[in-house]
Amino acid sequence: MLEDRERFSQTLASWFKHEGRQDLPWRTTRDPYAILVSEVMLQQTQVVTVLSRGYYTNWLEKFPDVATLAAAKEEEVLKMWEGLGYYSRARNLQKAAQAVIENHDGIFPTSPEEVRALPGVGRYTAGAVCCFALGLPEPIVDANVARVLARLMDFHQPVDSTSGIKQLWEWATECVPETDSYHYNSGLMELGQRICKPKAPDCGICPVKNWCTCDSPEKLPIKKERRKTIHRDEHSLYAVSEGKILLHREPERRRQGLWRLPERTSNEIAGLPLAAKMKYSITHYRVTLHVYEITGAKAREDEAWHSLESLASLPMPSPYRRALETVQESFLLQP
Ligand code: SF4
Incomplete structure (x- = not known):
């Protein structure tokens, strides 16, 4: 495990506060529904695509809250998702909105267990909503975080294997601070997006390079063999x-x-x-x-x-x- 975890998380949170992109539309809100929409959209779509074609803002204009989305026709929902692919994400978003109406009287749940129980919400999405909207000290592991953690820990097992995923979540859980998880988790994700990139990571300007234990970051993370095309x-x-x-x-x-x-x-x-x-x-x-x-x-x-x-x-x-x-x-x- 990382030494002096507290200083590690403080360093990363502080870096994000000073260097992180604060202008992204989902970083200017604490509305759990809006955060859920952004997290689901960004699961298989790049930030630049979501922003450049206005998917996120158009969606929130059309469906500004769970009630509007829950009551919409499925065809309208799919139309708003057109171009993003993986359409089950849109259908699940609507089912989640309907579950909030039916099971929580229209008020977005505030516990990790209840958020996780919403249709289509997995461990990562629940963690992101709880952390970014509700300020809870929940861990998150997406592809960027997995890469950063694998490199920090010089982890040489496939990050998409069952044991690899389990290990990453354990590290993420141990590292997340009780206070200011918002800036820490945002920093971890942004580090993966901008500095600890898949190819040619910028280790020279990495704010947590003193904690990093790998010698050849380009070779990490290791992944399972891909399915044949x-x-x-x-x-x-x-x-x-x-x-x-x-x-x-x-x-x-x-x-x-x-x-x-x-x-x-x-x-x-x-x-x-x-x-x-x-x-x-x-x-x-x-x-x-x-x-x-x-x-x-x-x-x-x-x-x-x-x-x-x-x-x-x-x-x-x-x-x-x-x-x-x-x-x-x-x-x-x-x-
Ligand atoms: S030092 Fe390099 S490899 Fe290590 S976390 Fe920072 S950017 Fe990634």
């Missing part, structure tokens, strides 16, 4: 008739409730003109999306015709939105 082709239709477009509503968990271009087998699209081709990634899949123009298509199960005017308001995964834009632009350019 699988390449696949996807054949979809661009079917427009009488001002309407045929779309498929995803019934499956990952994109459930979102609309996309209807998929067909390679045999079914044989001979159809190719209207667009593009690549996208989802988890460990690298997909080449082929879009074919077709006339006289018939709607199948989970498919429906929508007016072209309504297209912009329907929730749609980004790859299909981009594919549609490409197809429509190419039609506009045709002589």
Whole structure:
């Protein structure tokens, strides 16, 4: 364990107070709902993306509190999340808001156990909400914190293994101070984002370099072997008739409730003109999306015709939105 933990946490908290980014919108609020939204958004999306496209501020304008979110239509919720991916996060946020209304009379819970019991809220998110909104001395371990702790401790086990995760949480718990956990945890996260970066960490300007025990930080953290990338082709239709477009509503968990271009087998699209081709990634899949123009298509199960005017308001995964834009632009350019 780190020597003189108290001075370590004070040093990090003090560094954050003087050097940390205080202007981020989720750092100017102590509203637990707003903090929860930011934490869930930032789970698989970079700060710069969340900020540059206004996802966080737009979400809070549309759903300023748990009551508004709890009562919203699922399609509205998914639409506001469009482009962020991992749509179960949006659905879980709404379920969490509904649980606050139903189980806590609309008042956000204030104990770590109750926060943790909300749908979609794991140990990290509960710790972040309790620390950043409620000021509780709760530990947090996200990817940035895991990297910083692994390097500080010169930890040579996979940080994503069961024993590695357990060890990191133990260290995080031992280090979090009873007072001012807000600045300490914020400092730990920001250190990982700005100084103790995955590649080429700036050890020379690191505020806690005196505590760091590793010689080769670039080699840490160690991670389990990644799943192999699988390449696949996807054949979809661009079917427009009488001002309407045929779309498929995803019934499956990952994109459930979102609309996309209807998929067909390679045999079914044989001979159809190719209207667009593009690549996208989802988890460990690298997909080449082929879009074919077709006339006289018939709607199948989970498919429906929508007016072209309504297209912009329907929730749609980004790859299909981009594919549609490409197809429509190419039609506009045709002589
Ligand atoms: S000294 Fe370098 S490796 Fe160690 S915590 Fe600081 S930035 Fe990371």
